[in-house]
Amino acid sequence: xxxxxxxxxxxxxxxxxxxxVKCTYSxxxxxxxxxxxxxxxxxxxxxxxxxxxxxxxxxxxxxxxEFNKSQTSFHLKKPSALVSDSALYFCAVxxxxxxxxNFGKGTSLLVTP
Amino acid sequence: xxxxxxxxxxxxxxRGQQVTLRCSSQSGHNTVSWYQQALGQxxxxxxxxxREEENGRGNFPPRFSGLQFPNYSSELNVNALELDDSAxxxxxxxxTHTEAFFGQGTRLTVV
Numbered sequence: 534x535x536x537x538x539x540x541x542x543x544x545x546x547x548x549x550x551x552x553x554v555k556c557t558y559s560x561x562x563x564x565x566x567x568x569x570x571x572x573x574x575x576x577x578x579x580x581x582x583x584x585x586x587x588x589x590x591x592x593x594x595x596x597x598x599e600f601n602k603s604q605t606s607f608h609l610k611k612p613s614a615l616v617s618d619s620a621l622y623f624c625a626v627x628x629x630x631x632x633x634x635n636f637g638k639g640t641s642l643l644v645t646p
Numbered sequence: 647x648x649x650x651x652x653x654x655x656x657x658x659x660x661r662g663q664q665v666t667l668r669c670s671s672q673s674g675h676n677t678v679s680w681y682q683q684a685l686g687q688x689x690x691x692x693x694x695x696x697r698e699e700e701n702g703r704g705n706f707p708p709r710f711s712g713l714q715f716p717n718y719s720s721e722l723n724v725n726a727l728e729l730d731d732s733a734x735x736x737x738x739x740x741x742t743h744t745e746a747f748f749g750q751g752t753r754l755t756v757v
Contacts, residue, residue, distance in 0.1 A: 576751045579747065633679065636689050
């Protein structure tokens with residue numbers, strides 16, 4: 534089955550510094566990978582996706598992610614963190630059936646002033 | 647905003663009762679999925695509907711059931727509620743080869 538792993542429960546970064554939230558994947562075939570963000574008591578907001586093409590994917594709110602096939606990783610990055618980026622971030626992979634998204638357990642990002 | 651609306655936003659039910667959650671979208675996307683997100687966990691896939699038929703299901707018992715209507719809106723029904731059913735329930739609409747757009751969720755508390 535397709536799966537993703539987010540090895541960090543929490544990431545702390547100072548405002549203005551670059552941030553990275555890690556995600557590794559395990560798939561058979563070509564992966565469809567996604568990042569979503571969740572603010573408290575809210576649903577999931579789509580940030581970006583990798584389907585095919587360039588390994589560097591640019592998304593919403595200045596976020597980007599790099600697809601690395603050899604390391605089976607899809608890390609989320611932002612050059613300069615904002616306090617408002619503090620939230621819960623989920624990596625997800627589309628299931629082979631094409632139906633479901635399989636989510637990681639999430640990484641809590643805290644950006645301090 | 648994703649254009650996906652879920653109702654109600656919160657509700658409290660007693661163990662053994664039944665609940666119906668609703669979801670609609672203005673997007674015109676014809677595929678809707680439901681997810682359960684327990685506290686501190688990632689969302690777990692419940693099932694998906696396409697053209698009013700269930701066409702995929704996760705590891706959830708039959709007391710979790712659903713409907714999709716001709717306007718693509720959807721319901722999630724849960725019978726014989728258990729305490730462990732307490733969670734945030736999310737629905738999402740998507741088109742072919744596109745990302746899923748989620749609603750804000752319904753927070754269900756079973757007491």
